[in-house]
Each structure stands twice: as structure tokens, then as C-alpha cells.
Amino acid sequence: MKRPTIADVARRAGVSKGAVSYALNGQPGVSAATRQRILAIAEEIGFNPNSAARALSGASARAVGLALSRPARILGIEPFFMELISGVEAELSSRGYALTLQVVADPEAEVAVYRRWWGERRVDGVFVCDLRADDRRVPMLEELDLPAVVIGGPGHTGALPHVWSDDAAAVTETLEYLIALGHRRIARVGGLPGLLHTELRTSAFQRVCERPEVRWSLSVPSDYSGEDGARVTRRLLSAPERPTAIMYDNDVMAIAGLAVAQEMGLAVPGELSIVAWDDSPLCQLVHPALTALSRDIPAYGGHAARHLLALIRGEQVGAYQDEGAHLTPRGSTAPPRAS
Amino acid sequence: MKRPTIADVARRAGVSKGAVSYALNGQPGVSAATRQRILAIAEEIGFNPNSAARALSGASARAVGLALSRPARILGIEPFFMELISGVEAELSSRGYALTLQVVADPEAEVAVYRRWWGERRVDGVFVCDLRADDRRVPMLEELDLPAVVIGGPGHTGALPHVWSDDAAAVTETLEYLIALGHRRIARVGGLPGLLHTELRTSAFQRVCERPEVRWSLSVPSDYSGEDGARVTRRLLSAPERPTAIMYDNDVMAIAGLAVAQEMGLAVPGELSIVAWDDSPLCQLVHPALTALSRDIPAYGGHAARHLLALIRGEQVGAYQDEGAHLTPRGSTAPPRAS
DNA sequence: CTGAAAGCGCTTACAG
DNA sequence: CTGAAAGCGCTTACAG
CATH class of the missing domain: 1.10.260.40 (lambda repressor-like DNA-binding domains)
Known part of the structure; x- marks a missing residue:
């Protein structure tokens, strides 16, 4: 035809x-x-x-790009990215924009992808996820005139507009809740160490745990996988002085942690309280249901897309603070049983 | 710059x-x-x-497209698509091809997206997922000369090349295992009714359950969500003659089913055996760990990508049968306790 | 082995 | 308000 x-x-x-x-x-x-x-x-x-003819005539490519540098295994495990993409897509497709996706091996490859896309004029703009401290992508995108919106922050975003939510506040809210319940020994299983949002959460955790009520605290990094979550939990719960509450940086690790506690014969929430970051349906399916930090991830992606499109249209775009995660208490948290 | x-x-x-x-x-x-x-x-x-100039000069767009018509919520829940995309991506990016992704509301919109992409010459070829019986996309793609590879089948793929795995065989293997364990009352919580692979699994289920050993069987559709899985399970287990084994069309529902059984005080696997389709890490995190149908989804996506690229190069491409899911027995299946 | 030129299908100043 | 024409940056026959 x-x-x-x-x-x-x-x-x-x-x-x-x-x-x-x-x-x-x-x-x-x-x-x-x-x-x-x-x-x-x-x-x-x-x-x-014809989109090529259009793009070649100086009009836009009508496409924006997203490069992700997490291993395939992790991408599949975490609902986060697929939900984010769904939200981004809903906004883009209503404006006739396509999303070009590339999964790469490491952050270095991501820099190369953005540079290539720019040279190819394949996209009109890009999203930057998984920001790191001193991220090489930020100065590069500033130098190129490729519109870019960072999904994350605050901080380390250079002059790039960004859509962010206050992870530190969510950590603080969670810890204050645990402290109010009476917890005095609190641990955290954090995410990948290099990522900025991991560092922000870690600092917030340490800051709150300096309060006099907290007698013992520990934050341990992980690779986000259930295996790692289980391993770290096992280690935490086997120590002579074990925590009475653990917060996890994603829901998969929290569920793994719950399983470990049960396998070790610890009552949840009686002997161990558990909080998950990101509230997937799974958090409500396990027993007890997990107290979780909920947020509307598709909406987050939608905001990012809206800002990138505005930037492409040449509008002034600054930082936009999204609503942020809020604590949804369920059966996995309670006052620690006196022991 | x-x-x-x-x-x-x-x-x-x-x-x-x-x-x-x-x-x-x-x-x-x-x-x-x-x-x-x-x-x-x-x-x-x-x-x-410049990719636009290249595409306009008759060379390829160096991009292929994938349109998905599942609600955002479901996309996030199921690891399947993200794993598939990871596998597709790995193959595409090594050949310098980009993936253009679009999430749409319904199959009708998918037809429109493919037609638009074709008109725009935005992509050199497309993947077709979630095949339905009498899928409108198949005749349309045959009519257009847009290279397309169906991920799914067998059947209803028209003259389009497809990459498929034998879901019916996996259902049969599972049921024969359950029957060999001594189960005589078996239920299934299936996926979305319109989807071809759901129908194929349902027919296979019904075929095996006609065997004389099986005294009672029931297959119930669902929307793949944990809520639906829980609801159907609750209904199945509340009936006067309840199943001693249930197989679920995804892992989220299986985990939900496990939770329901435990909440109703039924021992798993003693009073109820559970099998999940698709073996995510979560299946190993719950207690007991779930017997599951495992398959290498990224590899599946990789094969599909390889075939689409061959088709775009003008090579003859037919059907390719992927390895298919195989049963991984774990703690959630056992002979039914005499009751 | 190399160069000059046409052409892909649009968009956008520039004349009428 | 409309038409003729240049030009975007490549690829690819076509001559040399």
C-alpha cells in the first residue's frame, strides 16, 4: 500500500x-x-x-527520550519504572508525542545515548532518571541544547528543570511515627548507594536517628532485589542487639524481610515492625499487610512529561515539587512488645 | 552547541x-x-x-514500535512487560535500533497508532502483543507493508511471523503434576478473557480436566489484579465443594490467593496447593514458596526483536517456537491431605 | 575509486 | 489569502 x-x-x-x-x-x-x-x-x-520530513524541515521530531541504566532483572521487579512510563506516556500521547526508550548497561552508556540522540535529532528532549551525585549527564545536557527534565532531586540538577518529591520528609514522617510507637532500635535497608535519592533518604534517616530517643540505628545499602533484602534482614535480625523496626527502600525487599522474620519465628508487628517504600498491591496481599509509603507514580511521570513538553515549546520551566510519599499505616507496624 | x-x-x-x-x-x-x-x-x-535525513532518504527509521493497551495499573503490577521490553531492548540497542513505545487505552487505539506510525514512517516495524481472537491489527498489518512480528500464538496470526511458546503444554504439565499428586478437585484463576493466550490456556485446562481422575474443575476469568485474584479465591474456597489445588495465570494473583487461604485458616499446601504462572522473585519470598511456571521472558523478547530485525532486512521469517514455561515445584504444592 | 547532483517529503520565508 | 521555491541532511544512482 x-x-x-x-x-x-x-x-x-x-x-x-x-x-x-x-x-x-x-x-x-x-x-x-x-x-x-x-x-x-x-x-x-x-x-x-512523514515524521522524518517534518523533523528534517526544522519542525520537531515529536518524540522524547528516556534512557534507563538498571539491569533488566531490577527493572522487572520494581513496578516503579513501568508506572512512571505509563504516566509519562498518557501525557505524551495526548499531545502526539512518542516515547523513545533505551535500556543501557551503565550510566556511561546513558551519556553516550543522549549524545547520540542529540546528534541524530532523534528526540526533542529527554528525561533524566536515577540521578547520581556529580552526574555526568547534567553538565553534558546543559552544554548541548537538548531540553531535559530531571526526574528527581533536589540538588545536583545543575540548571536543569526538575520534578521532584521530598523523600527526606517521607523518611522523617516514617521515623517519627515509629519513634512515637515506642521504637528505640531502628534499621533501614536502603537502595543502591550511588543514587541521589538513596543518599537523601540515608541522610534524613541519620539525622532523625540522632535524636535522644533513638538508642540504636543502622542503615544498610542493597541492590533493591528481594534476595538482598532477605540477606540483610537475616543479618540484622541475627545480631545480638536487633532492631524492633526496619524500613525498606522498596516493597520487594520489605516483603522479603517479612518472610525472613516469619522464617526466624519473629512476630510481625509484635517483635518487628516493617515499613515499605512504595505501596504496590502486594503490600496489601501479605500477612500482615505492610505499612507503606504511598505515592502516585503515574502522576509523577505525567508532571515530568508536561514540564518537558513545555520546555520544548520554549517556555520557562523551573523546579516542580510533586506531592511526595505519605505513610499508610497497616498491620505491619505496632508498638514493640516489651522483651 | x-x-x-x-x-x-x-x-x-x-x-x-x-x-x-x-x-x-x-x-x-x-x-x-x-x-x-x-x-x-x-x-x-x-x-x-541526522536520523530524520537518513529516514527521508529511503534508509530506515532505525526504530521499531510497540503499542500496549493495558491499563497503567496492570502494566505496573506485572513484571512481564518490563522484562519483555528489557529483552527486546538488549537486542535492538546492540543493532543501533531504538524502541518507540506507546501505551494506549484499548485495542482500537492500538490499530490507530500502528496506522499512524506507518503513515509517518516513524518505525521500520512493530511488535504485536496481547493477541486476541480475530484481532483487527493482523489484517491491517498484512495490508500495510509494515513489517510486524506477533509475540504470541499459535493461531490467529494470519500470515504474520510470530514468536510463541506453548502455553497449552505448560498447563497440561502442571495439571498432570497436580493429578499425580492426587488432586481431584482443581480450579484455575485465568487472565483477561479476550486474550488469545488466556483462551489457549483455558482450553488446555478444560481438555485435561475431562480425564476421569478429575472429579471437579472450574476455570474463572480475572483482570490479573491481586484484588481480583483474592476475590475469586475467596469465592472458590467458600463453596461447599472446594478445590484442593488452584493454578493462577500470574504470580500476583497466586500470592493474593495464598494470602486468602491463610486468612481463611487453610493450610498450604496441606489443604490447598497453589501454582503461579510466571516465576518472579516474589514467588520465592512468600511462605511457603510458590510452585511456579518459570520462563525466560527477556530471552523471549530478544527472540522477537531478532526476528523483527531480520524481517526488516527483508529476510524470510516464519514462526519461531520459544522454549516455553516449565514447572518449578516448591513448597506450595503437595498431595492433598485426606479430609 | 570518487564527485556532482537529484531526490526523499515536508516547512517556511518570500513574492504576488 | 495563495503559489512557487528554497532548504533541511542525508542516500544513491549516475558519470567520470
Whole structure:
């Protein structure tokens, strides 16, 4: 089947290609009646402008890019990215933008991908996820004039606009709740050490744990996997002085931690309280249901997409603070049983 | 920063643009020495060919498309798609192809997306997931000359090449195992009714359950969510004649089912055996660990990508049968306790 | 083996 | 309000 071109539309409408272009793009330079006729014909013969020709003529590529550098295994485990992508997509597709996705091996490869996309003019802008301290992508994207929105922060975003939520506040809220319940020995199983949001959560954890009520605290990094969550939990619970509460940086590790506690014969929440970061349906399926930090991840992605599109249109875009995670208490947290 | 073009490379190398193009694309028409020099200069000034110009000149778009029509919530829950995408990506990016992703509301919208992509020449080919009986996408893609590989089947794929695995065999293997354990009352919580693979699994289930050993059987559809899995399980276990074994079409529902059984005071596996389809790490984190149908989903995606790229190169591509899911027995299955 | 030139399908100043 | 034309940056026959 032959693809119709703008020339086909012009011929049938009896106008020039320029007129068709103006009509299709809502530009002035064509009468309302002609515009109507042109649109009807385009619709009728199923015309869609060739995206390459459009992009080459200086118009936009109508695509934005997202490169992710987590191992496939982790991407599958965590609902986070798929939910984020769903939210991004909902916003993009309503504006006729496509999302170009690339999964790469490491942050270095991500830099190369962004640089290549820029050279290829393949995308009009990009998202930056999984920000790290001194992230090489930030100065590179500032240097190139490739519109970019960082999903994350605050801090280390350079001059790039960013959409962020206050992870530190969520950690503080959680710890204050645990302290109020009477917990005095609190541990945390954190995420990947290099990531900025991990560091922000870690600092917040340490700051709150300096309060006099907290007698013992420990924050341990992990790779986000259930295996790692289980391993760290086993170690924490086997120590002579074990925590009465553990917070986990994702839900998979929290569920793994719950399983370990049960396998070791510890009552949850009686002998161990558990809090999960990110509230997937699974948190409500286990017994006891997990107290979790909930947030609307698709909405987060939607905000990021909206900001990137505004940036591409040339609007001034600054930082946008999203709502942030809030604590949803369930059966896995309670006052520690006197022991 | 100004993007370097092919003219910049040509000028610095003292050759024509044509020569640069031949050198870059590994075409004959340029001496080895000149090719070397050109490549070195391109590398040095960070030249990447403008993808729009390339696509417009009849070369490929160097991108393939995937449209998904599941609600955001479900996409996040199931590791399947993210793992599939990871596998697809690994193969594509090693060949310099990008993946264009679009999440849409329903199958109708998917048809429109493919048609638009074709008109825009935005992609060189597409994947088709979540095949349905009498899927409108199949005749449409056959009519357009847009290379397409169906991920799924067998059957209802028309003349399109497809990558599939034998779900029916996996159902049969599972049921024969349960029957051998001594189960005589077996239920299944299936996936979305419209999907072909759901229907294939359902037929296989019903076929095996016609065997004389099976005294009672029931297959119930669901929407893949944990809530639905829990609801159906509760209903199954509350009936006067309840099953001694249930198999679930995904792991989230199986975990939900396990939780329901425990909440109802039923011993797993003593009073109820549970089998999950798709073996995520979570299956090993719950207690007892779930017997599951395991498969290598990233590899599945990789095969599909390899076939699509071959099709785009103009090679003959037929059906490819992937390895398929195999049963991994764990603690959630055992002979039914005499009751 | 190399160069000059046409052409892909749009968009957008520039004249009428 | 409309038309003719240049140009985006490549690829690829076509001459030399």
C-alpha cells in the first residue's frame, strides 16, 4: 500500500503543498473554508505527515527520550519504572508525542545515548532518571541544547528543570511515627548507594536517628532485589542487639524481610515492625499487610512529561515539587512488645 | 552547541558527502585508507547522522514500535512487560535500533497508532502483543507493508511471523503434576478473557480436566489484579465443594490467593496447593514458596526483536517456537491431605 | 575509486 | 489569502 504524501492531498484539494501544510498545522495563511476542505481530504485518504520530513524541515521530531541504566532483572521487579512510563506516556500521547526508550548497561552508556540522540535529532528532549551525585549527564545536557527534565532531586540538577518529591520528609514522617510507637532500635535497608535519592533518604534517616530517643540505628545499602533484602534482614535480625523496626527502600525487599522474620519465628508487628517504600498491591496481599509509603507514580511521570513538553515549546520551566510519599499505616507496624 | 553534519566531515576529510556516507555505512565505493580517515574524523568531531535525513532518504527509521493497551495499573503490577521490553531492548540497542513505545487505552487505539506510525514512517516495524481472537491489527498489518512480528500464538496470526511458546503444554504439565499428586478437585484463576493466550490456556485446562481422575474443575476469568485474584479465591474456597489445588495465570494473583487461604485458616499446601504462572522473585519470598511456571521472558523478547530485525532486512521469517514455561515445584504444592 | 547532483517529503520565508 | 521555491541532511544512482 502506497503512503499518501502531502502532494496527494494538495492535488486532490487543488491547492499548493504549502497550503496543506498551513492547514494541517493550524497556521494562518489559508482560509477557513479551504482549511476545512483540506483537513477532510487528509482524513479521507488517511494522510499522516512523514515524521522524518517534518523533523528534517526544522519542525520537531515529536518524540522524547528516556534512557534507563538498571539491569533488566531490577527493572522487572520494581513496578516503579513501568508506572512512571505509563504516566509519562498518557501525557505524551495526548499531545502526539512518542516515547523513545533505551535500556543501557551503565550510566556511561546513558551519556553516550543522549549524545547520540542529540546528534541524530532523534528526540526533542529527554528525561533524566536515577540521578547520581556529580552526574555526568547534567553538565553534558546543559552544554548541548537538548531540553531535559530531571526526574528527581533536589540538588545536583545543575540548571536543569526538575520534578521532584521530598523523600527526606517521607523518611522523617516514617521515623517519627515509629519513634512515637515506642521504637528505640531502628534499621533501614536502603537502595543502591550511588543514587541521589538513596543518599537523601540515608541522610534524613541519620539525622532523625540522632535524636535522644533513638538508642540504636543502622542503615544498610542493597541492590533493591528481594534476595538482598532477605540477606540483610537475616543479618540484622541475627545480631545480638536487633532492631524492633526496619524500613525498606522498596516493597520487594520489605516483603522479603517479612518472610525472613516469619522464617526466624519473629512476630510481625509484635517483635518487628516493617515499613515499605512504595505501596504496590502486594503490600496489601501479605500477612500482615505492610505499612507503606504511598505515592502516585503515574502522576509523577505525567508532571515530568508536561514540564518537558513545555520546555520544548520554549517556555520557562523551573523546579516542580510533586506531592511526595505519605505513610499508610497497616498491620505491619505496632508498638514493640516489651522483651 | 552546533550539531556537526555530514558536510562538516566531508570538508575536513577533503572528500565529497557521498564518500562520507559510503564510508560510514560500510558501502563499497571508497578506499580502505579514505574510509579509515573519514571514520576517525567523524569520531573526533562527534558526528552522528541526522536520523530524520537518513529516514527521508529511503534508509530506515532505525526504530521499531510497540503499542500496549493495558491499563497503567496492570502494566505496573506485572513484571512481564518490563522484562519483555528489557529483552527486546538488549537486542535492538546492540543493532543501533531504538524502541518507540506507546501505551494506549484499548485495542482500537492500538490499530490507530500502528496506522499512524506507518503513515509517518516513524518505525521500520512493530511488535504485536496481547493477541486476541480475530484481532483487527493482523489484517491491517498484512495490508500495510509494515513489517510486524506477533509475540504470541499459535493461531490467529494470519500470515504474520510470530514468536510463541506453548502455553497449552505448560498447563497440561502442571495439571498432570497436580493429578499425580492426587488432586481431584482443581480450579484455575485465568487472565483477561479476550486474550488469545488466556483462551489457549483455558482450553488446555478444560481438555485435561475431562480425564476421569478429575472429579471437579472450574476455570474463572480475572483482570490479573491481586484484588481480583483474592476475590475469586475467596469465592472458590467458600463453596461447599472446594478445590484442593488452584493454578493462577500470574504470580500476583497466586500470592493474593495464598494470602486468602491463610486468612481463611487453610493450610498450604496441606489443604490447598497453589501454582503461579510466571516465576518472579516474589514467588520465592512468600511462605511457603510458590510452585511456579518459570520462563525466560527477556530471552523471549530478544527472540522477537531478532526476528523483527531480520524481517526488516527483508529476510524470510516464519514462526519461531520459544522454549516455553516449565514447572518449578516448591513448597506450595503437595498431595492433598485426606479430609 | 570518487564527485556532482537529484531526490526523499515536508516547512517556511518570500513574492504576488 | 495563495503559489512557487528554497532548504533541511542525508542516500544513491549516475558519470567520470
